[in-house]
Amino acid sequence: MGQKITIEPVTRVEGHGKVTIHLDNEGQVTQTRLHIVEFRGFERFVQGRPYWEAPVLVQRLCGICPVSHHLAAAKAMDVIVGAGTGDGLTPTGEKMRRLMHYGQMFQSHALHFFHLASPDLLFGIDADPKSRNVLALALENKDLAVQGVMMRKFGQEIIAATAGKKIHGTGAIPGGINKHLSQMDKEHFLNGKAPMNIDSMIEWSQAALEFFHHYHEHNVGIIDAFVEFPSSYLSLVRKDGALDLYHGVLRAKDQEGNIILHDIDYQNYLKYIDEEVRNWSYMKFPYLKELGNDAGWYTVGPLARMNNADFIDTPLAQHEFEKFKAYNKGKLSHKPMHAHWARLIEVLHAAEKMKELLNDPDLLSGELVVKGTRQHEGVGIIEAPRGTLFHHYKVDHQDQITLCNLIVSTTHNNQPMNEAVNQVARKLMTGKKEITEGMMNAVEVAIRAYDPCLSCATHALGQMPLELTLLQNGQVLHTRKNR
Amino acid sequence: MNAPRVLVYGYGNPGRQDDAVGVMLAERVEKWVNHHGLDWVETDQGYQLNIEDADRIADFDYVIFADASVKNIGSCLLETIEPDPRTDFTMHAVEPAFVVGVCEKLFQRKPRCYQLHIRAYHFEFMEEPSKEALSNLELAHREVLAFITKLGFIKEMTANQ
Numbered sequence: 112m113g114q115k116i117t118i119e120p121v122t123r124v125e126g127h128g129k130v131t132i133h134l135d136n137e138g139q140v141t142q143t144r145l146h147i148v149e150f151r152g153f154e155r156f157v158q159g160r161p162y163w164e165a166p167v168l169v170q171r172l173c174g175i176c177p178v179s180h181h182l183a184a185a186k187a188m189d190v191i192v193g194a195g196t197g198d199g200l201t202p203t204g205e206k207m208r209r210l211m212h213y214g215q216m217f218q219s220h221a222l223h224f225f226h227l228a229s230p231d232l233l234f235g236i237d238a239d240p241k242s243r244n245v246l247a248l249a250l251e252n253k254d255l256a257v258q259g260v261m262m263r264k265f266g267q268e269i270i271a272a273t274a275g276k277k278i279h280g281t282g283a284i285p286g287g288i289n290k291h292l293s294q295m296d297k298e299h300f301l302n303g304k305a306p307m308n309i310d311s312m313i314e315w316s317q318a319a320l321e322f323f324h325h326y327h328e329h330n331v332g333i334i335d336a337f338v339e340f341p342s343s344y345l346s347l348v349r350k351d352g353a354l355d356l357y358h359g360v361l362r363a364k365d366q367e368g369n370i371i372l373h374d375i376d377y378q379n380y381l382k383y384i385d386e387e388v389r390n391w392s393y394m395k396f397p398y399l400k401e402l403g404n405d406a407g408w409y410t411v412g413p414l415a416r417m418n419n420a421d422f423i424d425t426p427l428a429q430h431e432f433e434k435f436k437a438y439n440k441g442k443l444s445h446k447p448m449h450a451h452w453a454r455l456i457e458v459l460h461a462a463e464k465m466k467e468l469l470n471d472p473d474l475l476s477g478e479l480v481v482k483g484t485r486q487h488e489g490v491g492i493i494e495a496p497r498g499t500l501f502h503h504y505k506v507d508h509q510d511q512i513t514l515c516n517l518i519v520s521t522t523h524n525n526q527p528m529n530e531a532v533n534q535v536a537r538k539l540m541t542g543k544k545e546i547t548e549g550m551m552n553a554v555e556v557a558i559r560a561y562d563p564c565l566s567c568a569t570h571a572l573g574q575m576p577l578e579l580t581l582l583q584n585g586q587v588l589h590t591r592k593n594r
Numbered sequence: 595m596n597a598p599r600v601l602v603y604g605y606g607n608p609g610r611q612d613d614a615v616g617v618m619l620a621e622r623v624e625k626w627v628n629h630h631g632l633d634w635v636e637t638d639q640g641y642q643l644n645i646e647d648a649d650r651i652a653d654f655d656y657v658i659f660a661d662a663s664v665k666n667i668g669s670c671l672l673e674t675i676e677p678d679p680r681t682d683f684t685m686h687a688v689e690p691a692f693v694v695g696v697c698e699k700l701f702q703r704k705p706r707c708y709q710l711h712i713r714a715y716h717f718e719f720m721e722e723p724s725k726e727a728l729s730n731l732e733l734a735h736r737e738v739l740a741f742i743t744k745l746g747f748i749k750e751m752t753a754n755q
Binding site: 172277 | 607609617700
């Protein structure tokens with residue numbers, strides 16, 4: 112019998128998870144597993160409720176990205192009320208939802224980069240945890256820390272202006288949206304006192320990319336070589352191949368970059384994607400049927416979106432996209448740490464999109480809702496900050512939800528995260544008897560690149576102490592806790 | 595003398611049974627504040643605290659964070675918060691003390707902050723809190739109203755009004 116290292120749970124990763132690393136008698140890593148210890152239960156919570164409540168109810172899944180769930184559910188309910196699949200709304204309905212979504216993407220990515228990832232980058236993976244955090248960041252680079260907070264705030268204000276209250280957001284309703292943007296809000300976001308206006312946000316987004324480029328230049332080993340493994344990639348793209356975070360068709364590429372899911376209508380996703388249950392995890396393992404359950408796993412999220420899109424339809428982000436593509440010689444990037452780069456390109460894209468929308472008169476007036484022939488089944492898919500988010504519902508003749516199936520980004524990324532942990536473990540833990548702080552954090556850094564929200568994936572509340580245990584033949588050799 | 599600025603910030607998930615009591619407290623206080631026209635008292639709600647709340651609290655003199663608690667504290671407990679020297683951070687585990695610490699570090703402001711723990715028991719996917727938690731919420735509500743009243747800027751009114 113070999114050794115087993117357990118990391119439980121993972122800090123600065125949402126929810127409650129643990130990592131076990133199995134070593135053989137020679138100390139070689141034989142297996143790594145990212146375990147999720149809570150169970151799913153949300154789908155049942157929604158069953159029996161009237162369909163129009165779903166966009167509000169699903170926000171209760173998790174406080175990290177309630178807007179993404181709100182919009183994915185609303186898109187599914189658009190189908191139920193006969194309003195089409197995402198692009199059948201009125202211009203006002205779709206644009207208000209898009210503004211809400213870009214606000215969500217902007218603030219979520221900003222939080223991730225500035226306050227979860229940048230301490231690792233600035234202080235190093237091996238650094239003492241006391242100096243690898245946002246407060247230390249504030250001392251080291253206060254501007255960066257403040258910008259992160261204010262970008263979060265700006266995104267949250269956009270959400271409040273489009274969705275309503277943080278807790279009871281009701282903006283998106285089946286078939287559209289329930290309000291216009293007010294002239295006052297428009298003026299505030301476009302021309303508010305600096306830095307709380309959209310031009311400052313664009314400027315800061317560009318500065319964040321400059322920060323990243325400078326860091327990358329001097330730390331190629333971390334960004335390029337820390338972890339690398341081939342993966343397939345899944346995301347929405349617009350019908351013309353552009354990056355589209357709100358709506359599109361499903362595209363998947365294999366490890367070589369060949370398109371294997373050819374821009375399909377996501378209402379038919381079950382023809383192409385299945386989910387496998389494994390006895391050691393409460394989280395499912397989705398896979399592309401064409402490749403089978405062993406080889407069909409794929410990555411979603413910012414890196415997948417950069418790998419799958421043909422172009423970006425905003426000029427500044429397109430410029431950065433071209434740099435990204437050129438750096439990777441036009442091929443797929445299989446480097447999970449490049450997700451940070453991709454995330455920042457999306458921050459800039461979201462800021463540009465928000466500016467474009469804020470200048471659009473359709474947000475101030477126009478029809479809000481459309482309806483058509485009632486349907487009994489609908490799928491809503493959106494690109495959430497962490498990746499592709501699936502909401503699938505069936506509704507009976509009494510308007511009650513009879514089926515709810517959710518596949519969240521972190522579930523899609525289950526296998527890639529396991530692969531990333533496996534690679535780090537093989538590199539750092541082979542032959543080791545003791546767990547160092549650096550080893551613990553290296554595992555976390557690999558997982559953190561996916562910005563996982565385990566709470567959402569398992570539909571559980573999260574508590575985040577960190578514990579790592581090293582076992583040999585079932586005996587604990589060493590346990591280490593962060594707090 | 596101007597009235598101090600007060601923020602009552604309730605957080606929790608209204609879809610997780612007793613976890614809703616912090617949010618419900620903020621809603622109740624908001625009604626009371628509106629009824630009496632107390633423009634120096636604000637309320638806010640969230641599923642959880644976030645880092646940008648450091649900016650949210652910066653301009654207040656007093657902040658009360660209200661949340662469900664599983665600690666054995668009786669019905670409710672109001673305690674002072676000091677900036678947290680802890681260094682780790684997760685989006686799910688942002689504690690009020692951390693928010694206060696970030697506020698002090700980034701914005702050089704230090705409002706007097708309190709945490710109101712409301713004893714909670716059940717956290718299933720249900721929207722109706724338990725009777726016990728609702729009873730505790732009632733006591734917590736009185737505690738907050740008494741706190742605000744004691745600041746001395748409310749005339750001829752009792753906390754029960």
